[in-house]
Amino acid sequence: xxxxxxxxxxxxxxxxxxxxxxxxxxxxxxxxxxxxxxxxxxxxxxxxxxxxxxxxxxxxxxxxxxxxxxxxxxxxxxxxxxxxxxxxxxxxxxxxxxxxxxxxxxxxxxxxxxxxxxxxxxxxxxxxxxxxxxxxxxxxxxxxxxxxxxxxxxxxxxxxxxxxxxxxxxxxxxxxxxxxxxxxxxxxxxxxxxxxxxxxxxxxxxxxxxxxxxxxxxxxxxxxxxxxxxxxxxxxxxxxxxxxxxxxxxxxxxxxxxxxxx
Amino acid sequence: xxxxxxxxxxxxxxxxxxxxxxxxxxxxxxxxxxxxxxxxxxxxxxxxxxxxxxxxxxxxxxxxxxxxxxxxxxxxxxxxxxxxxxxxxxxxxxxxxxxxxxxxxxxxxxxxxxxxxxxxxxxxxxxxxxxxxxxxxxxxxxxxxxxxxxxxxxxxxxxxxxxxxxxxxxxxxxxxxxxxxxxxxxxxxxxxxxxxxxxxxxxxxxxxxxxxxxxxxxxxxxxxxxxxxxxxxxxxxxxxxxxxxxxxxxxxxxxxxxxxxxxxxxxxxxxxxxxxxxxxxxxxxxxxxxxxxxxxxxxxxxxxxxxxxxxxxxxxxxxxxxxxxxxxxxxxxxxxxxxxxxxxxxxxxxxxxxxxxxxxxxxxxxxxxxxxxxxxxxxxxxxxxxxxxxxxxxxxxxxxxxxxxxxxxxxxxxxxxxxxxxxxxxxxxxxxxxxx
Numbered sequence: 068x069x070x071x072x073x074x075x076x077x078x079x080x081x082x083x084x085x086x087x088x089x090x091x092x093x094x095x096x097x098x099x100x101x102x103x104x105x106x107x108x109x110x111x112x113x114x115x116x117x118x119x120x121x122x123x124x125x126x127x128x129x130x131x132x133x134x135x136x137x138x139x140x141x142x143x144x145x146x147x148x149x150x151x152x153x154x155x156x157x158x159x160x161x162x163x164x165x166x167x168x169x170x171x172x173x174x175x176x177x178x179x180x181x182x183x184x185x186x187x188x189x190x191x192x193x194x195x196x197x198x199x200x201x202x203x204x205x206x207x208x209x210x211x212x213x214x215x216x217x218x219x220x221x222x223x224x225x226x227x228x229x230x231x232x233x234x235x236x237x238x239x240x241x242x243x244x245x246x247x248x249x250x251x252x253x254x255x256x257x258x259x260x261x262x263x264x265x266x267x268x269x270x271x272x273x274x275x276x277x278x279x280x281x282x283x284x285x286x287x288x289x290x291x292x293x294x295x296x297x298x299x300x301x302x303x304x305x306x307x308x309x310x311x312x313x314x315x316x317x318x319x320x321x322x323x324x325x326x327x328x329x
Numbered sequence: 330x331x332x333x334x335x336x337x338x339x340x341x342x343x344x345x346x347x348x349x350x351x352x353x354x355x356x357x358x359x360x361x362x363x364x365x366x367x368x369x370x371x372x373x374x375x376x377x378x379x380x381x382x383x384x385x386x387x388x389x390x391x392x393x394x395x396x397x398x399x400x401x402x403x404x405x406x407x408x409x410x411x412x413x414x415x416x417x418x419x420x421x422x423x424x425x426x427x428x429x430x431x432x433x434x435x436x437x438x439x440x441x442x443x444x445x446x447x448x449x450x451x452x453x454x455x456x457x458x459x460x461x462x463x464x465x466x467x468x469x470x471x472x473x474x475x476x477x478x479x480x481x482x483x484x485x486x487x488x489x490x491x492x493x494x495x496x497x498x499x500x501x502x503x504x505x506x507x508x509x510x511x512x513x514x515x516x517x518x519x520x521x522x523x524x525x526x527x528x529x530x531x532x533x534x535x536x537x538x539x540x541x542x543x544x545x546x547x548x549x550x551x552x553x554x555x556x557x558x559x560x561x562x563x564x565x566x567x568x569x570x571x572x573x574x575x576x577x578x579x580x581x582x583x584x585x586x587x588x589x590x591x592x593x594x595x596x597x598x599x600x601x602x603x604x605x606x607x608x609x610x611x612x613x614x615x616x617x618x619x620x621x622x623x624x625x626x627x628x629x630x631x632x633x634x635x636x637x638x639x640x641x642x643x644x645x646x647x648x649x650x651x652x653x654x655x656x657x658x659x660x661x662x663x664x665x666x667x668x669x670x671x672x673x674x675x676x677x678x679x680x681x682x683x684x685x686x687x688x689x690x691x692x693x694x695x696x697x698x699x700x701x702x703x704x705x706x707x708x709x710x711x712x713x714x715x716x717x718x719x720x721x722x723x724x725x726x727x728x729x730x731x732x733x734x735x736x737x738x739x740x741x742x743x744x745x746x747x748x749x750x751x752x753x754x755x756x757x758x759x760x761x762x763x764x765x
Binding site for chain 1: 723
């Protein structure tokens with residue numbers, strides 16, 4: 068069966084600096100892949116390139132999503148095709164209500180699929196149900212997007228949005244970073260509940276800890292803009308033992324130092 | 330075209346005669362002030378950024394009669410709020426579309442033409458009292474052509490909970506039309522009211538609205554003043570609001586400036602008694618080649634008064650806006666608490682804004698803060714919205730709407746806010762569906 072996401076020799080630069088230097092990755096429907104690696108290895112850049120962040124310039128390579136070219140389309144078209152990015156740093160948007168924002172987004176996606184739009188009442192009903200998944204209080208929906216949210220609330224809001232939008236490919240960029248263990252369990256529980264045979268997930272993380280709660284089918288290690296190792300779940304365990312030091316190259320030592328922090 | 334055109338217009342207007350001597354004298358004084366000043370030029374500091382040539386681009390003239398046809402009735406149906414209202418077309422009062430019922434006890438609303446006949450004594454002591462000291466050419470010209478507008482009087486402790494609305498429609502007739510409405514508000518001690526001035530365009534005729542509003546607030550009185558200016562894209566609009574507040578009074582001005590090729594909104598507010606509170610809010614939204622000027626002038630003349638000022642500009646395409654806000658804290662005005670904020674959003678490379686705060690503080694025990702910002706839409710926020718499937722144009726609209734919403738939400742919930750929201754929705758790019 069063809070991959071849902073197929074990345075071939077992907078090169079990209081940010082502000083004139085080459086960050087991705089030949090990424091190859093195949094992710095099939097129903098699979099969960101973890102991408103690990105030290106800071107600066109290009110993990111977040113990869114997520115941003117896939118979601119369509121315009122400040123990232125693709126210089127070489129191709130990305131196919133469901134057999135179609137992904138790179139030539141604007142971010143909103145990728146979202147409508149089923150790509151979802153869980154942000155490492157969810158953006159605060161004062162003045163835009165959470166509920167209004169998400170309903171606008173969902174209806175834009177539904178329109179693109181030729182489905183009927185949800186009215187405010189039906190949407191609220193559905194959103195309340197989904198919010199339970201990540202234990203978000205319904206009151207947060209009336210607040211501005213991420214405004215004044217704690218770090219944990221922001222990350223739970225990302226998973227909540229994923230639950231509402233039901234993407235085919237979820238890219239979760241360090242969704243676990245900065246969470247205490249209770250919040251991490253909630254977020255991981257939300258992710259696990261959303262695993263489905265027609266949905267692929269790419270979980271980007273700096274910390275092995277996440278993989279105690281989300282069990283990936285494949286683990287990839289990135290360093291200096293390339294995937295330097297791929298394997299099963301046991302690769303994550305190896306990383307836990309050895310840190311990133313063995314990878315060598317740029318960022319390796321720094322990654323280990325960071326990992327060693329309490 | 331020059332000042333002499335307006336002088337000729339005012340002379341022939343004044344030659345119609347048949348008015349009380351005091352009124353004729355008032356008009357003549359306006360004309361001589363106008364002649365003495367002449368039209369502003371770009372060398373005037375106050376008009377530095379304004380394309381002043383536009384002000385004499387057409388031979389604008391007052392009209393004597395208007396017919397109020399189906400177009401007017403439709404505009405009224407679209408724009409009018411529930412409650413009492415006076416409707417004007419090209420500066421002329423249209424009784425058939427006005428509503429004078431439903432005014433609470435102690436509240437009197439009438440067209441100025443009627444008031445000039447019936448309330449001469451009150452108008453003589455009120456007209457020009459606050460606008461004169463800081464008068465400029467167009468306030469003088471308004472005086473020279475004084476004829477129509479509105480008088481709103483509130484008896485002591487009178488309370489008008491329903492907004493009183495004045496609807497000015499600029500249509501343009503056979504030739505370029507000049508409308509010079511004068512609105513006078515006299516609020517007695519402890520009275521409270523809301524006044525909404527709406528300015529809108531009908532059709533594409535050349536129109537120039539030169540409005541002056543004078544507000545006298547008695548002790549402990551309260552007035553909320555809303556100005557919704559949504560004239561057509563070719564209109565000229567100048568508006569001057571002059572207020573003077575008695576002891577412990579509250580005055581709020583909310584100025585929404587959306588329409589006009591050139592629109593200038595001026596607010597001159599003065600405290601005459603201690604304990605007064607003043608709120609000056611403004612939102613201007615320009616596109617195309619619109620030029621939107623905003624000028625505020627706050628006179629803290631007495632102690633223990635507070636003022637809060639927030640103006641925001643949203644400028645797209647090649648539109649241009651200015652905010653010039655002056656706060657004067659006189660030597661006696663101890664314990665003044667004043668703040669002024671100007672925030673501006675540029676939506677295109679070609680849009681421009683000039684924001685200039687000017688604080689002159691002569692008292693030493695005061696709290697005065699001011700801040701100015703000019704920025705663009707946040708790329709991270711745009712990407713966040715788009716990454717969820719919202720189109721670029723809708724995402725821009727949502728963020729722009731969010732920027733403006735602070736001033737929309739400053740309007741109490743109800744029909745006035747709904748009207749502001751509707752006018753803003755028409756003005757912003759993108760589809761109306763994304764309005765929150």
